[in-house]
Amino acid sequence: MIVALGGCGAKTLNAFARLPGSGSFQTLLLETDKESAACCTASAVLRAEVNWAANTGLGCGGDPKKAERAFSRKRNEITQALSGQDFIIVTGGLGGGTATGGVRAVASVIRSLSIPAVFMLTTPFSFESYTKRSNAEQCLQDLHGIAEVLIPLPNDLLFSSLPPDTEVEPAFEKAAYELASSIFGIAELFRSRKLIGPDYAEFSAALTKAANICSFGCGRASQKDGLDRCAIALERMLESPFLGGMDRLTSCSALIVTMTGGDLQFGEMKRTLENLVSFLPVGIPVSAGATINPEYHDQVQLCALAVQYVQTVRPAESQVPSHDSLFPGESKDSFEQGLLNLQSYSKGIFSNCPPVKYKDEDLDIPTFQRRGISIDKGGTSR
Amino acid sequence: MAANDKNLITCVEFGTHSVRALHGMCDKAGNPVVVGLGQEPSDGAVCKGEIIDAQKASTVLEKALADADKSAGIVNERRNVYCIVNGSGITSRQGEGQVFIYADDHRVRQNHILEAVNKAQNLALPPDQILLGSFDSYFLLDSHNRVSNPDGMTASRLDAFLHILSISRRPLEITKSVLREQGFEDSIEFVFSPVAAAFGTLQEKEKNDGVLLIDMGAGVTSYIVIRRDGILASGALAVGTDNIANDLSIGLDLGIDQCRKMLTDSDLAARIHSGEPFIEVGGQGSGSKRKIPVGSYERIIELRLQEIFSILREQLDPRTCTPQLESGIVFCGGGAMLAAARKNLAETMRMPVRQGIPSGFSGAMTALDNPLRYADLLGLLKYAIQIGSDQNSSGMRIGDALEDFGENLFQKVKDLTKVFKI
Numbered sequence: 001m002i003v004a005l006g007g008c009g010a011k012t013l014n015a016f017a018r019l020p021g022s023g024s025f026q027t028l029l030l031e032t033d034k035e036s037a038a039c040c041t042a043s044a045v046l047r048a049e050v051n052w053a054a055n056t057g058l059g060c061g062g063d064p065k066k067a068e069r070a071f072s073r074k075r076n077e078i079t080q081a082l083s084g085q086d087f088i089i090v091t092g093g094l095g096g097g098t099a100t101g102g103v104r105a106v107a108s109v110i111r112s113l114s115i116p117a118v119f120m121l122t123t124p125f126s127f128e129s130y131t132k133r134s135n136a137e138q139c140l141q142d143l144h145g146i147a148e149v150l151i152p153l154p155n156d157l158l159f160s161s162l163p164p165d166t167e168v169e170p171a172f173e174k175a176a177y178e179l180a181s182s183i184f185g186i187a188e189l190f191r192s193r194k195l196i197g198p199d200y201a202e203f204s205a206a207l208t209k210a211a212n213i214c215s216f217g218c219g220r221a222s223q224k225d226g227l228d229r230c231a232i233a234l235e236r237m238l239e240s241p242f243l244g245g246m247d248r249l250t251s252c253s254a255l256i257v258t259m260t261g262g263d264l265q266f267g268e269m270k271r272t273l274e275n276l277v278s279f280l281p282v283g284i285p286v287s288a289g290a291t292i293n294p295e296y297h298d299q300v301q302l303c304a305l306a307v308q309y310v311q312t313v314r315p316a317e318s319q320v321p322s323h324d325s326l327f328p329g330e331s332k333d334s335f336e337q338g339l340l341n342l343q344s345y346s347k348g349i350f351s352n353c354p355p356v357k358y359k360d361e362d363l364d365i366p367t368f369q370r371r372g373i374s375i376d377k378g379g380t381s382r
Numbered sequence: 383m384a385a386n387d388k389n390l391i392t393c394v395e396f397g398t399h400s401v402r403a404l405h406g407m408c409d410k411a412g413n414p415v416v417v418g419l420g421q422e423p424s425d426g427a428v429c430k431g432e433i434i435d436a437q438k439a440s441t442v443l444e445k446a447l448a449d450a451d452k453s454a455g456i457v458n459e460r461r462n463v464y465c466i467v468n469g470s471g472i473t474s475r476q477g478e479g480q481v482f483i484y485a486d487d488h489r490v491r492q493n494h495i496l497e498a499v500n501k502a503q504n505l506a507l508p509p510d511q512i513l514l515g516s517f518d519s520y521f522l523l524d525s526h527n528r529v530s531n532p533d534g535m536t537a538s539r540l541d542a543f544l545h546i547l548s549i550s551r552r553p554l555e556i557t558k559s560v561l562r563e564q565g566f567e568d569s570i571e572f573v574f575s576p577v578a579a580a581f582g583t584l585q586e587k588e589k590n591d592g593v594l595l596i597d598m599g600a601g602v603t604s605y606i607v608i609r610r611d612g613i614l615a616s617g618a619l620a621v622g623t624d625n626i627a628n629d630l631s632i633g634l635d636l637g638i639d640q641c642r643k644m645l646t647d648s649d650l651a652a653r654i655h656s657g658e659p660f661i662e663v664g665g666q667g668s669g670s671k672r673k674i675p676v677g678s679y680e681r682i683i684e685l686r687l688q689e690i691f692s693i694l695r696e697q698l699d700p701r702t703c704t705p706q707l708e709s710g711i712v713f714c715g716g717g718a719m720l721a722a723a724r725k726n727l728a729e730t731m732r733m734p735v736r737q738g739i740p741s742g743f744s745g746a747m748t749a750l751d752n753p754l755r756y757a758d759l760l761g762l763l764k765y766a767i768q769i770g771s772d773q774n775s776s777g778m779r780i781g782d783a784l785e786d787f788g789e790n791l792f793q794k795v796k797d798l799t800k801v802f803k804i
Contacts, residue, residue, distance in 0.1 A: 350628060378675055
């Protein structure tokens with residue numbers, strides 16, 4: 001099942017419905033705005049009312065807390081809608097209200113139902129407001145630990161391969177199409193009859209090994225497009241905006257790739273995967289798969305998820321001047337000023353107890369405070 | 383009616399949540415029988431498994447013992463006691479001892495085993511630590527054949543590996559003084575909490591196949607790894623269910639007692655399971671009610687549980703422990719009553735988990751609201767009975783052996799190795 005949140009989710013589902021072969025997937029839209037919900041072609045729509053005293057049907061006005069509470073009230077319906085599903089993909093645009101707030105409620109339900117799920121969420125452009133970006137970052141931080149597989153897709157990646165003279169409206173339509181194709185590609189990884197291929201556990205292991213940045217590319221081609229349809233699909237995959245260009249691929253730490261086709265030939269599959277692997281650094285783990293879907297007919301689809309593990313930064317090293325330097329005051333690494341954390345920590349009943357230290361952390365301080373995770377304390381009941 | 387009973391065994395536990403006293407005995411078949419139980423809230427006397435207010439602890443223990451006497455219908459002449467110890471002051475080490483067998487037939491005999499064990503026990507402990515007990519881990523014959531009991535086997539060399547537990551002097555002396563104040567003058571035996579729980583909850587097959595026992599209480603989460611009847615690892619983390627309640631109290635602006643009740647409220651758990659989106663709580667002082675999202679409640683609990691079990695996982699040596707635990711995990715203590723804790727433990731450790739409900743006990747078991755909470759105390763009763771049966775055959779009191787270690791070393795080591803076979 002594909003679960004989409006908010007306005008971005010609604011547009012993505014509309015684009016998803018236009019993809020061939022997408023009809024076999026169940027879709028669910030979770031929205032607060034009644035107009036956006038009415039325009040969506042999802043199989044099912046669940047609208048949460050933010051202002052339930054007035055029942056206005058308006059959205060949450062960019063406030064994630066309102067959205068989270070609105071969807072919390074619908075927890076029962078969400079649980080019923082998601083129960084019995086084998087696999088769920090959750091998508092939405094972080095930064096606003098509905099998706100940022102609603103995804104926490106959905107993640108909590110999915111966790112309680114113990115259903116494997118992948119969260120593919122877009123993050124705001126770098127030029128968008130600080131509030132949107134910090135809402136998105138906070139949401140991603142909160143989801144770590146709940147969501148087993150979380151793939152953030154920065155909107156900035158859209159511009160890495162789009163021509164700069166592309167008009168705005170078609171650019172966003174292309175973004176929705178690309179996101180829908182990515183979702184379709186991920187769904188195909190686990191849905192079709194596999195000849196060979198990674199399963200959810202392998203997928204999850206690659207993504208939970210370390211903190212990482214993901215990029216996803218998807219390319220399709222058929223025999224009408226040219227003699228070597230697989231090579232064309234590979235080219236289109238490499239041009240996918242969410243892949244972020246060849247640089248991402250050549251510097252990735254792990255790769256999950258799958259080919260889907262209706263009449264996929266062994267020779268072309270082997271050749272294409274070998275060509276793709278030749279772009280990658282030597283020695284990185286690659287999980288490759290091939291699936292058959294008769295609905296594809298003569299089309300082939302190549303999807304790749306490139307995972308780049310984040311190197312941890314050690315601020316102490318950057319402050320020590322290098323003895324090799326001609327100028328003793330200089331250091332090789334540039335100095336980055338950190339943020340001063342003004343949050344006060346409370347130990348509650350353990351205030352007068354000796355601290356329980358583990359890896360320089362005081363375990364008596366609540367875990368959610370040390371992780372910087374915000375908690376909704378609720379409001380007065382009506 | 384009052385009566386003294388010389389066969390009565392008294393077991394005591396100073397828990398962070400409550401101080402408990404249990405009277406029990408052994409029936410003719412050798413099975414443990416619970417005669418009486420008493421418990422009183424610790425009221426701040428105990429923190430993270432260690433006594434921090436001796437006077438208060440003594441008062442609370444007095445009441446608990448009086449309750450236990452009353453429920454047993456006896457006046458117990460307080461002489462000997464077995465006491466659970468826990469907390470971050472307990473450390474474990476592995477001792478190694480080696481002996482060459484020069485006999486013509488190269489048969490391993492008791493004196494060889496004792497000599498190897500004695501050498502293994504000969505660890506230099508830090509000055510602030512006292513030996514708590516030593517347990518067989520395993521024996522090696524000729525450096526490669528691993529056995530649990532080498533008696534009668536053939537080898538040129540015997541290596542003994544012992545799991546040695548030690549405890550900080552200060553908390554032990556404080557506990558001893560509190561117990562002496564209540565009249566326990568003769569013998570005080572201290573047992574590490576998961577060791578006691580292992581006696582009460584584990585089956586023989588589990589101890590042979592390999593099992594991880596985790597005892598999660600209000601202030602301390604302790605663990606022990608047993609395989610082929612030997613202890614491979616043990617430890618304690620001074621974090622427990624009170625930390626979960628504290629996190630809820632701070633995160634949701636609720637009172638600590640309210641949070642403790644919420645954790646054990648089965649009605650609330652059923653309502654959440656049925657899909658209710660909010661938890662309604664009374665406002666403090668103002669009287670207005672507040673609706674807390676269930677997601678927030680679950681999130682706080684999950685974060686803390688994930689952290690606790692991840693730390694335990696890191697402390698276990700993956701080379702020697704986790705691959706060999708065919709029986710999975712036995713989970714006991716108050717924390718095992720939380721469904722979220724069991725689920726999280728299974729996910730974090732990636733092993734099957736079962737609740738460690740004590741078995742093989744009879745008597746006043748109805749006094750126990752949930753036997754899961756009393757796994758270590760009931761296990762301590764079984765341990766005491768086993769020691770008693772071993773004492774009868776050797777005539778030596780183990781308490782004395784611990785008290786003045788060094789006299790008659792051979793005899794004491796004989797008893798130590800004989801008894802501390804888990």
